[in-house]
Amino acid sequence: MKSLRSNSWFLLRQLAVRDLESKHKGTFGGVFWLVAQPLLMLAIYTLVFGLIFQPRWKGIESIWDYALILFLGKIVYIYVLESVGRAPSVIVAHTSYAKRTQFPLELLPYMTQATAVIGVVISLAVWLFFYVLIHRGMPAAQGLLIPILYLPLCLSSLGVSFLLASLGTYFRDVGQIVQPVLFSMMFLSPVFYPIAQSPRLMQPWLKLNPMSQVIEQSRSILYFDTPVDWQWWASQMLLGGVLLGVGWLWFRRTKSGFAEVL
Amino acid sequence: MTSVIQCANLGKAFPMGKRQPAEVLKHELLGGGTKYAQTFWALRHCDLTVREGEAVGIIGQNGSGKSTLLQMIAGVYPPSEGSLQVHGKIAALLELGSGFDPEYTGRQNVFMSGAVLGLSKQEIEARFDDIAAFADIGDFINQQVRTYSSGMFVRLAFSVAIHADARILIVDEALAVGDARFAAKCMRRISKLREDGVTLLFVSHDVSAVRALCDHAMWLHGGMTREFGDVPDVTARYSEYLFADETSDGETPAQAASGGPGDTGSLVGQVHPAEGPSTEEAVHAEKDAEKLLRSGILNHWGTRLGCVTGFRIEGAKGLDRVFEYGEDLHVSVELDIPDGIDNAGLSVAFAIKDLRGADLLVCATALEDPGLFVGQSGRTIVKFRFKNLLTEGKYYFAVAVEDRSEPAIHYFEYIEGVEYFASLSSAARFGVFNVPVSVELGE
Numbered sequence A: 001m002k003s004l005r006s007n008s009w010f011l012l013r014q015l016a017v018r019d020l021e022s023k024h025k026g027t028f029g030g031v032f033w034l035v036a037q038p039l040l041m042l043a044i045y046t047l048v049f050g051l052i053f054q055p056r057w058k059g060i061e062s063i064w065d066y067a068l069i070l071f072l073g074k075i076v077y078i079y080v081l082e083s084v085g086r087a088p089s090v091i092v093a094h095t096s097y098a099k100r101t102q103f104p105l106e107l108l109p110y111m112t113q114a115t116a117v118i119g120v121v122i123s124l125a126v127w128l129f130f131y132v133l134i135h136r137g138m139p140a141a142q143g144l145l146i147p148i149l150y151l152p153l154c155l156s157s158l159g160v161s162f163l164l165a166s167l168g169t170y171f172r173d174v175g176q177i178v179q180p181v182l183f184s185m186m187f188l189s190p191v192f193y194p195i196a197q198s199p200r201l202m203q204p205w206l207k208l209n210p211m212s213q214v215i216e217q218s219r220s221i222l223y224f225d226t227p228v229d230w231q232w233w234a235s236q237m238l239l240g241g242v243l244l245g246v247g248w249l250w251f252r253r254t255k256s257g258f259a260e261v262l
Numbered sequence B: 001m002t003s004v005i006q007c008a009n010l011g012k013a014f015p016m017g018k019r020q021p022a023e024v025l026k027h028e029l030l031g032g033g034t035k036y037a038q039t040f041w042a043l044r045h046c047d048l049t050v051r052e053g054e055a056v057g058i059i060g061q062n063g064s065g066k067s068t069l070l071q072m073i074a075g076v077y078p079p080s081e082g083s084l085q086v087h088g089k090i091a092a093l094l095e096l097g098s099g100f101d102p103e104y105t106g107r108q109n110v111f112m113s114g115a116v117l118g119l120s121k122q123e124i125e126a127r128f129d130d131i132a133a134f135a136d137i138g139d140f141i142n143q144q145v146r147t148y149s150s151g152m153f154v155r156l157a158f159s160v161a162i163h164a165d166a167r168i169l170i171v172d173e174a175l176a177v178g179d180a181r182f183a184a185k186c187m188r189r190i191s192k193l194r195e196d197g198v199t200l201l202f203v204s205h206d207v208s209a210v211r212a213l214c215d216h217a218m219w220l221h222g223g224m225t226r227e228f229g230d231v232p233d234v235t236a237r238y239s240e241y242l243f244a245d246e247t248s249d250g251e252t253p254a255q256a257a258s259g260g261p262g263d264t265g266s267l268v269g270q271v272h273p274a275e276g277p278s279t280e281e282a283v284h285a286e287k288d289a290e291k292l293l294r295s296g297i298l299n300h301w302g303t304r305l306g307c308v309t310g311f312r313i314e315g316a317k318g319l320d321r322v323f324e325y326g327e328d329l330h331v332s333v334e335l336d337i338p339d340g341i342d343n344a345g346l347s348v349a350f351a352i353k354d355l356r357g358a359d360l361l362v363c364a365t366a367l368e369d370p371g372l373f374v375g376q377s378g379r380t381i382v383k384f385r386f387k388n389l390l391t392e393g394k395y396y397f398a399v400a401v402e403d404r405s406e407p408a409i410h411y412f413e414y415i416e417g418v419e420y421f422a423s424l425s426s427a428a429r430f431g432v433f434n435v436p437v438s439v440e441l442g443e
Helices: A008-023 A032-053 A063-083 A092-099 A107-135 A142-171 A175-188 A203-208 A210-224 A230-261 B021-030 B067-073 B108-115 B121-135 B138-142 B152-163 B181-195 B208-214 B231-247 B255-256 B280-284 B289-294
Strands: B002-017 B037-053 B055-059 B081-088 B090-093 B169-174 B199-205 B216-221 B224-230 B298-299 B309-317 B322-324 B327-339 B346-354 B357-364 B378-387 B392-403 B410-424
Touching: A008 A032, A008 B108, A008 B410, A032 A063, A063 A175, A063 B327, A092 A142, A092 B002, A107 A142, A107 B322, A142 A175, A142 A210, A142 A230, A203 A210, A210 A230, A230 B181, B002 B067, B002 B108, B002 B199, B037 B081, B037 B199, B037 B216, B037 B224, B037 B410, B055 B067, B055 B090, B055 B208, B055 B231, B067 B081, B067 B169, B067 B199, B081 B169, B090 B152, B108 B121, B108 B138, B108 B152, B152 B181, B169 B181, B181 B199, B181 B208, B199 B208, B208 B231, B216 B231, B216 B357, B224 B231, B231 B322, B231 B410, B255 B357, B309 B392, B309 B410, B327 B346, B327 B392, B357 B378, B357 B392
Parallel strands: B055 B199, B055 B216, B090 B169, B169 B199, B322 B410
Antiparallel strands: B002 B037, B002 B081, B216 B224, B298 B410, B309 B327, B327 B378, B346 B357, B346 B392, B392 B410
């Protein structure tokens, strides 16, 4: 059986569109929620962290900027939640494809990946809108590197998604474990603080987290005008490549048993 | 012609009970032989080569491994042993519309399932009108699928599947769902696809559909290939087997009655009052055909029970209780002419009835050859010969020994359901009983 077919892109697009739609299917707001949700989240961040907590972030004065800085980290976390967090249930949710038809199951982790990326794009657009509103000008041109900064994380999350999609099909408990693990990952990545403020001993470990590179570096180029640490990026690319390779091989090897356990 | 499907020693084992997911995972990861505590071989030692453009019918009872074979060919399950090679795009109509999402419209689902079947966007757009026209569900195509009737659902799903340009079409009982008109339309379409060189794998309980569509037939029994060959031969023997299975439950008198002359005298003794309806009303009531079949002798009465000592039916082709349309049949009734009766009025009659009890053919010696038994006494065999002109279906015999010397017929013995048989036809014949008709062109 061929794993890649000539119409895979079309099929993936159909799946991703349907996946996006299904999130808001039956709601009155419909696709409006795709944009409204990041907006609401940004509002809550501004309120809670800007007005109530008022923590200090070196070099940041305005509460609006503080909210936007936190949001840059939160976008990354939500991306991981939407891709890796959904992976354990993605095959189970498409049982009929696994059991009955000749269907390239590899596409399902790609599908969650695609919808998560679309979420990132929308959130970044919302972020940009408010940045422009506050600063009355575009962020630094370096900001165009953002997609490249995301690349290593995309590889890692796709690789882990493949692994978890398979494991979650065999063991439904995986889905239950993944949620708290991801939640702890949020605190073990610089979503709410810069790595420089964490204990020195922890810093190398925090830097290993694939989310950290994107969060730290996107803030660096957008707010602090520091150059991209390409060495960090490259090491994360390597990690991402390894995770993707392992995850993909694992998935390929184990997918023939899905029909039996579903 | 190249072979598009090649199975060699193909087998699929399922564990008895459900395997633990961890075991399945270990097996997938580390490979190795199938080592379950207890396995059930749904299919084993299956060899099948299907060449391009061929149509193979797969027949067999429930649980014979038909679906397992198709699912392996369609790529749902990996084989447990043996090798399987498939060349060409498959459209498997295994469970129609299983990929349909009820929340979406028919149109959206056509695009989605078309994509699953391997079509590109342009291809689906190009043939969308054909798909909608074939499904013939009108404006419902733009409605959510959950508003569909089950018939509309199947029609749309089938329509998408046959427009997917597959070189191999796998059809599994799918046609049984739609109404008769749509089923006929599907059959025509499948025949058309066959003319275009599409390879067909067709699974059906309906022997006549297999005969109409396929060149070869494979009879699976208990996970093994029982027979493979030309459609008429295999389907005939399969029908014969099915028929024997239906009527021989060990306790049905029909089998005992068919045992031949050696069973003389046993006939009457075999009639258990508890079995089968004992009153005529019960017999004439329209009853479930299968129930009727199982009950063997339906009705047995008369003033001289036991005078019919044997009943036999043989076809020219020698199959047991399965006869082809046009086949010569011999019915022999063995009787012990009762002492002290008027032989001039004696008549032996038989009738062929359909499963609802309607007489389709009645033949009595008193009409064909009056006075046949004059001078006869004791054990006598009467032979009837005729051509089987019954269309496909199941039928049964009634036999009677009667006295026709008076206007009111007196029955010495009447046995309804003395023997059962099936008639097969390779052509699609309608009606029930076809008397010979001559055809010529007039002015």
